[in-house]
Amino acid sequence: MRRSKVLVAGVVAFAVVISTATVPVSAGAFSGKMIENRRVLADKADMEFVLPVExxxxxxxxxxxxxxxxxxxxDQDVPVENGQIVIGPDENGHFLKNGGVYYIWPSWDNNKYIGAKTTLSVNDKNERKDAIGFQLIDGKFIEYDKEKKMSLGNEIKKIVVHLKSxxxxxLPEFDVVYSDGSKVEDGVTIDIMPDKGENDVRSGTPKVKDGKITPNMTINANTMCSIGFAKDSSNSKLFKVVGADESNDFINVFVDEGGNAYVMKGVYNYEDKSIPFSKITLEKKAGDPLVVPAGPQDSTTENITDDETALGAASGVAIKRKRIAxxxxxxxxxxxxxxxDGTKVPDGVTIDNFLVSDINAKPVHYMVNNGKISGIVLKADKQYKLGFDATNADYNNYEIVGAxxxxxxxxxxxxxxxxxxxxxxxxxxVEAPENEISRLVIKKTDVKPSEQKKSKSYSVKLTLSDHGYQPQNVLSFRLVNKDNGKSTPVFSSKNGLLSFEGDAGVDYEIKLDNNPVYKLKDKLIFRFMKDSKGDYQPVLNGYTNPDDLEGRLTCHYIELERLDGKIPVSQKSLDRGVNTNGQKYSLKDFKSVFNTKTTTDKTLTLKVKSKVLMKDIKFEIYNTSKQRVEKIVRAEDGKLTGLKLIKGNDYIISVLDKEYGMKKAYVTVSNEGKLIIKGRTADGELNDLILTKRKNMLKDENLANRVDCKLPVYSIENAKSKIKEGVVLKFVSPRETVTAKVKNGLVSLNLLEDTNYVVGVEKGNYTIDSIPLTIKSKPEYGTKKLVLNHLNSGRVQAxxxxxKKDAHKNDTVLVSGDESTSVRGFRFGKGEYVLSARVLKNVKVPELKGKKYEVIDVDTINMYRVELSPLAVGNFxxxxxLAGDKVVKNVYYLDAKKKLHKVKFTKKGDKLTFNMKSMTMYDNVIEYK
Structure with missing residues (x-):
């Protein structure tokens, strides 16, 4: 949900509550605000203004x-609706001030009316500008000239928006040369990809002739045109275009109204004409020469006569065409x-189709006509599911043979x-041998076997959140059955919980009854679905896998927004007090993370398609249960041998190689020593590692295990406004420390997958209620990469x-299941996060040989995934x-080299308290006198 939309809704309610006026700009002198029928003069316009927009x-x-x-x-983004904008308080609660100078231009968030393609004018004047300045004088908008820094005197009664024609x-002819100045040989194709703009301008792939490209192409003036090699094309792997950025193999140019071409300097910059465009220069990436296509080229399809080239051992059913990138x-x-039995399925039956990697996308529907479905368009080499979606009217009537x-x-x-x-x-x-599907065979279900049994026993308990605080009072909700439209009233408890029951296989919507204080932030539609353990989970609309924690309703707070736009202060935080969730668990529930028994030697074969890869290649073996790199191993002679893994633990096996890549193998080690593949489908055993040659060589092999992401950064103190500049965040993990600047309200990260990073503020007058942030790409479930809070596996969206004065104000106390141990100094939340405390009897400390000591292991554990959750930095x-009346001499932590490091401690009665700068990374040693 856009922040501006939220603010506008809040503005309307705010106007009602405090009796401010909404006036047209031309209403004359502003009148202040009414309080108990008394008029109070003000030095600012505490009101909204309506400005017509054409x-x-x-x-x-x-x-x-x-x-x-x-x-x-x-600073406020205001929507254009019904031919006008309503200008009220911005996201910080600031109003326009009488005498203040302001500007209007298209929002950066726009898709159509963007600044580069839009100009503005005042009233019906012909002069067009990128931005309109105005000064608020006695309730009127008076045009203001930014350059002259003076009022122009005329009242703005409307803004007129012009899309550039x-x-x-x-597109002029240009040279194509190598970096030594020599001409590129005839026949090489160059990709030309213009911005369509308002007209349908098509891309082209003209050939080099005598060192030149003659495009014979008409494009739109002052729009971006990319020239070079399309991504993933044969020549993009061999050569790069000089001047292109690292992620592309083309440069961007534009042609002005006079037909002169220029290299673009920045997106949408059509004013800078300092670099005329007359050629592109190619520079080698690899040793091979450019690929010169043989024979006539067709930009869409080309018949292939060789069946083996087209479809491997083809049956001949397919129409042989060009392979698509x-x-x-x-x-x-x-x-x-x-x-x-071979009879046609009747007309009108609908077949659904959706892209597996986009779990939020709605299915595409194909209706059977004359025994066929037509018009199917898919993305090449992407996994799809074709059949009957749960929302299909025929879901219970048919099944797919071979599904x-x-x-x-x-x-x-x-x-x-x-x-x-x-x-x-x-x-x-897609590396598997090709298996054609020339027809779809379905069968009728006689007794509706796939219908889920309905029961009133599926209950859910949700936590309400008012910006991280418990909401005020008991709130009235309605649980709406989307199948029959009936609704059931439900009420929150005094401690901010919402509980109810529902049937499986039915869509429900949670609605908040009319409320003078709150509204729901997001639309909440869900259904109960059975997970892999046989339990029914409430799954949000748009998600299909109940084992995907991102989609579970119970993995999110139910966020409320205040109609007045304010942020609560000094109320009880959701995360205050003692977190006693750990008392539900004992060692048997998470014993697997402490397993040490290993399998016998395992051997995995390296393959590229069906052939064994003989190159020596390194692999990283990452134990996700223990959250650590267990080993770096090298495969030789086409095999990874001598692999011993811990039984009952989960692993990620990934390749560390510049030339070859691999889909990471997500496996669980069974008690029998088998490597069981984790995923959406039936479990299978991992025996081969399937590699592919990278399209582009990596500069560093370690980049293979990193994930890019961007997160918005907000200030709670400043009404949840975005942090613009001047703040540097720090992300500390057991493996590395990364710092990143906040730019334009976003922080861009490149972090190791499945590694806990504790978030902190390196620079800036802020702090943060830190979380263990982790990034999981989750390809084993076919989902996109997710940024998660390892406290509860909930999704981190910002x-x-x-x-700074509120640092650790929201800290909680985490207590072990047996109540023997507790830890404070962090906002542990109220997720499935537990504290484990064990005495390690078999760990020897060489430095304390002959002395009395005890080794203890205190760990934080994520129980959603049953994984250790290391916190690399903090003040815990x-x-x-302690058992018995023992006198403590020293407390230490024991590093990986068995070396002792003293830590501060106090003892009161049988309670020993000591300080640690991290959690779950080191064992502690108590030395007794």
């Missing part, structure tokens, strides 16, 4: 000023849909233009900074109960 039917205009005084700063121009659109030939365990879907993919579907192999993926106070 030429813009949707999206946003930004209203802002430029000031160094924080309390005078105003696109004039067609010819991964990720590009592929049009599939019509698919027959029939029953097992997955659900009996409702067939896993498919495509790669040949005009060809048939191919069956997707859930173990080997980071919220607080005032651990209190444990």
């Amino acid at each position: 030429g813009m039917s949707s999206e946003w205009l930004e209203v802002f000023n430029q000031t160094t005084v924080p309390e005078d700063t105003y 696109y004039e067609s121009v010819e 991964p990720g590009k659109d592929v049009k599939i030939s019509d698919i027959e849909v029939m029953f097992e 997955d365990n659900s009996k409702k879907f067939l896993d498919v993919y495509a790669r040949y233009e005009g060809g048939v579907l191919l069956k997707f192999d859930n173990v080997k993926g 980071l919220y900074l607080i005032n 106070k651990i209190t444990t109960t």
Whole structure:
């Protein structure tokens, strides 16, 4: 949900509560605000203004000023609706001030009305500007000239928005040379990819002739045109275009109205004409020469006569076409849909199709007509599910022959233009031998076997959140059955919990009854679905896998927003007090994380497609149960041998190689020593490691295990406004420390997968209620990469900074299941996070030989995934109960080299308290006198 939309809704309610006026800009002198029928004069306009807008039917205009005084700063995105904008308080609660100077321009968040393609004018004047300045004088908007720094005197009664018209121009001829100045040989194709703008401008791939490209192409003036090699094309692997950035193999140019071409300097910058465009220069990446296509080229399809080239051991059913690059659109030939006896499925039956990697996407529907479904378009080499979605009217009437365990879907993919579907192999993926699907066979279900049994026993308990605080009073909700429209009233408890029951297989929506204080932040639709353990979980709309924690309703707070836009202070935080969740668990519940028994030697074969790869390659063996790199091993002669893994633990096996990549293997080690593949489908045993040659060589092999992400950063103290600049965040893990600047409200990260990073503030007048942040790409479940809070495996969608004076204000106390040990100094939350405390009888300390001592292991554990959860930095106070009346001489932590390091401690009665700068990383040693 956009912050601006939230603010606008809050503004309307705010106006009602405090009786401010909403006035048109031309209403004359502003009148202040009414309080108990008394008029109070003000030095600022505590009111909303309506400004008509022409030429813009949707999206946003930004209203802002430029000031160094924080309390005078105003910045608000306002939506264009019904031909006008309503300008009220901004996200910080600031109003327009009488006498203040402000500006209006298109919002950075727009898609159509963007600054580079939009100009503005005042009233019906012809002069067009990128931004309109105005001064608020006695309730009127008076036009202001930024350059002259003076009022222009005329009242702004409306803003007129103009989309720049696109004039067609010819893309000029240009040279194509190597870095030594020599001409590129004839026949090499260069990709030209113009921005379509308002007109349908198509891409082209003209050939080099006599060292030149003659495009013969008309494009739109003053729009971006990319020239070079399309991503993943053959030549993009061999050569790069000089001047292109590292992520692309092309440069961006534009042509002005006069037909002159220039290299672009920055996105949407059509003013800088300092670099004329007349050539592109190619520089070698690898030793091979450029690929010169043989014979005539077709930009869409090309018949292939060699069956082996087209589809391997093909049956001849497919129409042989050109193989399409991964990720590009592929049009599939019509698919027959029939029953097992060969009769056609009746017209009107609908087949659903969705992309597995996009769990939020709604299915595409294909209706059977004359025994076929037509018009299927898929992304090349992407996994899809074709069949009957749970929302399909025929879900309970039909099953797919040869389907997955659900009996409702067939896993498919495509790669040949005009060809048939191919069956997707859930173990080997698109590298598996091709298996054609020329028809879809379905069967009727006589007794609706796939229908889930309904029961009133599926209950759920949810936590309500008012910006991290417990909401005020008891709130009235309604649980709406989306199948029949009936609703059931439910009420929150005094401690901010919402409990109710529902049936499986039914869509429900949680609605908040009309409330003078709150509204729901997000629309909440869910259904109960059975997970892999046989338990029914409430799964949010758009998610299909109940084992995916991101999609579980219970893994999120139910967020409320205040209608007045304020942030609560000095109330009881959700995370205050003692977290007693650990008392539900004992050692038997998480004993597997402490397992030490290993398997016998395992051998895995390295393969590229079906051939053994003989190159020596390194692999990282990461134990996710213990959250540590267990070993780096090298495969030789096509085999990874001597692999011993800990039984009952989960692992990620990944390749560390510049030239070859691999889908990471997510496995669980069974008690029998088998490596069982984790994933969405039926478990299988890992025997081979399937590698592929990288399209681009890595500069550093260790980059293979890193994940990119961006997170918005907000200030809680400043009404949840985005942090713009000047703040540096620190992310500390047992493996590394990463610092990152906040830019334009975002922090960009490149972190190791499945590694806990404790978040802190390195620079800036803020602190943070830190969390153990971890990134999981989760390809074993076919989902996108997720940023999670390892306290509860809930999704992290933003980071919220607080005032330094409030540091550790929201800390909680975590207590072990046997209540012998506790730890404080962190915001442990109320997730499935537990504290384990054990005495290690078999650990010897060489430095204390002959002395009395005890080794204890105190760990934080994530019980959603049953994994250790190391916290690499902090100020933790651990209190444990000692057996008997013992006198403590020293307390230490024991590092990886068995070396002792003293820590501060106090003892009161049988309670020993000592300080640690981390959790779960080191054992502690208590030396007795």
